[in-house]
Amino acid sequence: MRFETKAVQAARETDPITGALVPPIHQSATFVQEEPGVHKGYPYGRTGNPTRALLERAIATLENGRYGLAFASGLAAEDAILHLLQPGDHVLCCDDVYGGTYRLFEQVRRRYGLEFSYFDTTDATAVKPQKNTKLIWLESPTNPLLKIADISAVAERKGNALLVVDNTFATPYLQRPLELGADIVVHSSTKYLSGHGDVIGGLIVTSNAEVYERLKFLQNAIGAVPGPFDCWLVLRGFKTLALRMKAHSENAQAVAEFLSKHRKVERVYYPGLPSHPGHAIAKRQMNGLYSGMLSFELKGNVKKFVQATKVFVLAENLGVIESLTTHPATMTHASIPPEERARRGIKDNLVRLSVGIENAQDLIEDLQQALEYA
Ligand SMILES: Cc1ncc(COP(=O)(O)O)c(C=O)c1O
Numbered sequence: 001m002r003f004e005t006k007a008v009q010a011a012r013e014t015d016p017i018t019g020a021l022v023p024p025i026h027q028s029a030t031f032v033q034e035e036p037g038v039h040k041g042y043p044y045g046r047t048g049n050p051t052r053a054l055l056e057r058a059i060a061t062l063e064n065g066r067y068g069l070a071f072a073s074g075l076a077a078e079d080a081i082l083h084l085l086q087p088g089d090h091v092l093c094c095d096d097v098y099g100g101t102y103r104l105f106e107q108v109r110r111r112y113g114l115e116f117s118y119f120d121t122t123d124a125t126a127v128k129p130q131k132n133t134k135l136i137w138l139e140s141p142t143n144p145l146l147k148i149a150d151i152s153a154v155a156e157r158k159g160n161a162l163l164v165v166d167n168t169f170a171t172p173y174l175q176r177p178l179e180l181g182a183d184i185v186v187h188s189s190t191k192y193l194s195g196h197g198d199v200i201g202g203l204i205v206t207s208n209a210e211v212y213e214r215l216k217f218l219q220n221a222i223g224a225v226p227g228p229f230d231c232w233l234v235l236r237g238f239k240t241l242a243l244r245m246k247a248h249s250e251n252a253q254a255v256a257e258f259l260s261k262h263r264k265v266e267r268v269y270y271p272g273l274p275s276h277p278g279h280a281i282a283k284r285q286m287n288g289l290y291s292g293m294l295s296f297e298l299k300g301n302v303k304k305f306v307q308a309t310k311v312f313v314l315a316e317n318l319g320v321i322e323s324l325t326t327h328p329a330t331m332t333h334a335s336i337p338p339e340e341r342a343r344r345g346i347k348d349n350l351v352r353l354s355v356g357i358e359n360a361q362d363l364i365e366d367l368q369q370a371l372e373y374a
Contacts, residue, residue, distance in 0.1 A: 003062070003173055004242040010058035011238040025232045026050045047220045051228040055203075055235050059193075062172040062238065063185050065205035067212035069219050070231055074168065074188025075100055076224035077202030079108075081135070081164055081184060083218050084211065087113025089134040092161070094121035094149055095344055096142035098188075099333035101166070107335070122278060124153035129161045138182075139166040140175075141282070143318075144295045144328040144352045145345060146269040148278025151285060155181025162211065168192070168319070169293050173245045174286045183208055191319030192291075194237040195244050199230045244321065244357055248292025251323075251363060252355040256294050258364045263299075264371045266349070270294035292355040293318060295328070297347055300374030302327055305351065308370035311362055312353065323356035323363055 001009070013023050029045040042048045056068035071077040078101060085091070093105065095118040105116045119126040121142055129136065136158050140149040146169075155163050164184045165177035171192045177185050187193055189201035206212050219225060226234075249272070256270035271282035272290035282290055298305055305325075306314045312323045316331050326332055329348045333341060355363065 006061055007173070007238050007241050010061040011054075011235040013054055023051065023054055023232070023235065025228050027228050046223050046225055049228050049231070051231045051235075052226065055231040058235060058238055059172075059187070059189075059203045060205050062241075063167070063178055063205040064172070064176050065178045065185065066207040066209070067205065067216075069204045069212070069215055070189075070226050070234075071202035071204070071219065072224040072226050073200045074186070074190060074202040075104055076222075077186050077188075077204050078104060078166075080215055080218045080222060080224070081186060081204065082109050082114065083222065084162075084214055085114055085134050088115070088132060090115040090117070090130055090132045091135045091137055092127065092129060092133050093118050093137040094139060094142065094147070095119060096121050096145045096147050097137070097139050097166070098143045098168075099328070099335045101137075101139075102333075103335040121147040121149045124150045124157060127154050127157040129157070129159040133159070133161045136161050136163045137166070138164065138177075139169070140285075141169045141271055141278075141291065141293065143169065143293070144269075144326075144333060144350065146271055146276070146278075146293060146295060148271055148276075148282045148285070150281050151175075151177050151180040151182060162208075169291050170286055171241060171245055171291070173242050174249075174289050174291060178205065178207060180285065184211065189234045189237075190317065192237075192245065192248070193241065193319075194234045195240065195320060196233070196237065197317055197320035197322065199233045199237075201226050201230055201234055203234075245289065245291065247357040248319075248355055249289035251357065251360045252292045252294050252353075253290065254360040255353065255355050255363055255367065259294075259296050259367065262368075262371060264374055266297040266299050268294065268296045293352070294355065295350055295352045298349045298351055298374055300371070302349055302351060302374070305370050305374035308373035309366050310369075311358060311366040312370070318352075318354035320354065321357045323358060324354040326352040326354070328352050
């Protein structure tokens with residue numbers, strides 16, 4: 001089956017009791033046992049829930065992996081992965097990641113004895129695992145600079161470490177890291193997977209049985225699990241994922257081309273532009289569509305610009321049907337110290353756009369009028 005069909009089929013299961021086409025939401029904290037330890041696979045709602053189990057099977061199908069696990073947020077999923085490690089272990093991470101990921105690494109997990117270092121996302125030859133390197137962590141495309149990592153080239157250099165890929169920006173419709181040699185895929189399902197901005201959630205997929213068993217244990221032992229209704233909303237999002245990603249990508253391409261010719265725009269970061277340094281790899285790795293995320297450096301006043309848009313809304317999220325603007329330096333990446341932000345190339349005049357599924361011409365006209373105020 002092709003992706004579009006799989007996405008619709010994986011997210012549904014006819015209810016054996018009522019025949020309901022849309023799966024029920026099993027909004028129950030616990031499940032009745034016939035005798036101690038005898039139940040239908042769900043002893044308690046933190047350990048497992050049928051709606052969550054459907055979501056876990058569905059994301060595994062979409063990523064072409066064997067096992068899925070759902071968490072209360074993208075960061076909860078990331079933290080569960082870090083719990084695979086022990087004090088003294090090292091994580092080799094690409095140099096452009098979501099600010100919250102950086103904060104989790106540097107301000108939380110470093111205090112528990114994990115070591116982190118960073119390499120140039122765009123240079124797979126810079127991946128040189130140390131003896132104690134247990135994880136190699138990639139985002140591609142990255143947040144907020146849309147850098148592209150060559151996932152298979154990094155996989156070739158991973159040695160004994162596990163390769164984790166945050167696939168939030170691309171989604172499995174555009175990119176499937178497990179097929180490129182990754183061991184673990186992680187998502188913020190808050191974004192494109194649910195797609196409508198009404199859920200906070202995280203997902204993990206792996207085909208490694210040992211890693212899965214440990215993560216499943218951690219999911220229950222730590223307890224950062226999503227509620228059944230949130231799982232159901234993500235499942236509903238899967239059914240339209242392909243359609244939405246096409247629309248997001250086409251709109252973002254049009255917006256990127258418009259911005260790259262505008263006199264008030266210094267530089268546009270979008271992998272769909274042939275001038276983008278990662279374009280050739282993205283073209284091969286991402287199915288020829290480049291998602292709805294782009295950033296640009298503004299020649300003008302950022303505050304005036306973000307306040308002047310009428311269709312684009314200033315908000316700290318991405319991957320939802322509405323178009324959003326974000327100022328990484330003061331919003332999504334504020335937890336990275338200013339000197340470190342500057343070193344990574346996240347300038348104060350950088351604006352990030354999450355391009356929605358509205359009419360492309362309306363989006364361009366909105367940006368055009370707002371740029372006049374900037
Ligand atoms: C690439 C990426 N990964 C992970 C996260 C964290 O996800 P959540 O906000 O669901 O915890 C985000 C959030 O913006 C993100 O952009």
